[in-house]
Amino acid sequence: MLKDDFSISQLAIPAVSFLISFLAYTSQYFFQHFEAVPFHKDEFWKINIFAFCIWICYFRACFVDPGRLPLNVKTCVSKQSDQDPATIRQRWCRRCEAVKPPRAHHCKTCKRCIPKMDHHCPWTSNCVSHFTFPHFIRFLFYAVVGMTYLETSLWERVYAVWKSRDLPSYLGPSIGQLIHLFVLFVVNSLTVFALLILLVRSLWSLMFNTTTIESWEIERHETLVRRARVLGGYLEGPGGRKVAIRKQEFPYDIGIWSNIRNGMGGSANVLSWFWPLAATPDRKNGWEYEPQAEDDSALLQSYTSAQEQVEAFRRRQAEDANRRRPFSQLQKRKRFHERYKQQRGGVKGESDPDERDGAKPLYGDQPEEGEESWRNAEGERLGDFGVDEEAEFYDEDDVPLGVLIRQRGYR
Numbered sequence: 001m002l003k004d005d006f007s008i009s010q011l012a013i014p015a016v017s018f019l020i021s022f023l024a025y026t027s028q029y030f031f032q033h034f035e036a037v038p039f040h041k042d043e044f045w046k047i048n049i050f051a052f053c054i055w056i057c058y059f060r061a062c063f064v065d066p067g068r069l070p071l072n073v074k075t076c077v078s079k080q081s082d083q084d085p086a087t088i089r090q091r092w093c094r095r096c097e098a099v100k101p102p103r104a105h106h107c108k109t110c111k112r113c114i115p116k117m118d119h120h121c122p123w124t125s126n127c128v129s130h131f132t133f134p135h136f137i138r139f140l141f142y143a144v145v146g147m148t149y150l151e152t153s154l155w156e157r158v159y160a161v162w163k164s165r166d167l168p169s170y171l172g173p174s175i176g177q178l179i180h181l182f183v184l185f186v187v188n189s190l191t192v193f194a195l196l197i198l199l200v201r202s203l204w205s206l207m208f209n210t211t212t213i214e215s216w217e218i219e220r221h222e223t224l225v226r227r228a229r230v231l232g233g234y235l236e237g238p239g240g241r242k243v244a245i246r247k248q249e250f251p252y253d254i255g256i257w258s259n260i261r262n263g264m265g266g267s268a269n270v271l272s273w274f275w276p277l278a279a280t281p282d283r284k285n286g287w288e289y290e291p292q293a294e295d296d297s298a299l300l301q302s303y304t305s306a307q308e309q310v311e312a313f314r315r316r317q318a319e320d321a322n323r324r325r326p327f328s329q330l331q332k333r334k335r336f337h338e339r340y341k342q343q344r345g346g347v348k349g350e351s352d353p354d355e356r357d358g359a360k361p362l363y364g365d366q367p368e369e370g371e372e373s374w375r376n377a378e379g380e381r382l383g384d385f386g387v388d389e390e391a392e393f394y395d396e397d398d399v400p401l402g403v404l405i406r407q408r409g410y411r
Helices: 008-033 041-063 133-163 175-208 212-230 256-263 270-274 293-299 306-323 336-343 389-393 401-410
Strands: 091-093 098-100 105-107 112-114 119-121 126-128 234-236 242-244
Touching (some): 008 041, 008 133, 041 126, 133 270, 175 212, 212 234
Antiparallel strands (some): 091 098
16 A cells, blocks of 8 residues: 555646647647748747746746745744734744744645745645745746747648648648647647736736735625624624724735835846746745734734733633644634534524525625635635635634743843
């Protein structure tokens, strides 16, 4: 019995490599033997140069490490902030047992928190992150440009075949050549169309400094804001506690030029953005992001009285005690909709209170699935981007008290 179970995802890189080879090299073989339109020398060089750039960028998008959480948790505390680390609201990943930095998410495939995670790409078998995004977008760029050029060359041959359709068959290409041309044209057209959509979407994310996951989160936040507006600005959570839902602006958009520069490795040299051998972003970056000043209040936790601070201290002690339990017990925690209905006194067979009013459920489009069931306009869940949903929704709490005390000691 094999120790490592075979996964179909292991075929992704060989499949893409075969597709690149088929389009780049069998097309040249066809052009050399297609007498109606001779194979020009400039076509040979352009196709091979584009193929070379595609190979380099694809290799780097597949095999560059998307990032690993720094061992020193104090790097996750803003160095420019004068706030006490014990009062800064941070995220905690129980999978990694470490602070989850801003914009990071736990990838269910890579088994670790990925900095500025965009999504886990099945075609590169790697995460698109702060460190791999420049290679990924260069791969898309050269693939689209190179395949568009190949499309024009194929179209020239297709047009020649169409013009000679009334000639005797022995004066035209063979059946094998016609089949080869047809397959090349169809495969290249479908592939360049799909990659063009992905490239446009990636360029949009680059210009506005938002990831695919953050776009999902922004849409979900806007949905909650719309629902809360109907109920006076509040949604009711477990225990009957009213949760204020206020619209928050995305804090990381710092201008198109700065967004593109930071997303492409921090260099202001435009030529380096297109250079296939450009350096990977500095490994010291990608774990800290300074939000806009007006949104800082949403990231800080302050206390209005000494009693409130004492209560928060005791609550953290209880949470630390819970974290000492084996992880298998943590996984038995009830899903959100079960805790929500239990706290509201719901009974089996009773309809959801939000459905009785004719409104959509507050915490998901399907009440029996809970908050993680929410889907965006395209029907995508957070797990569709490679994020570990259990870690995102159930295993994420404030930083343990002991870690905060150590951070206080660093200062």
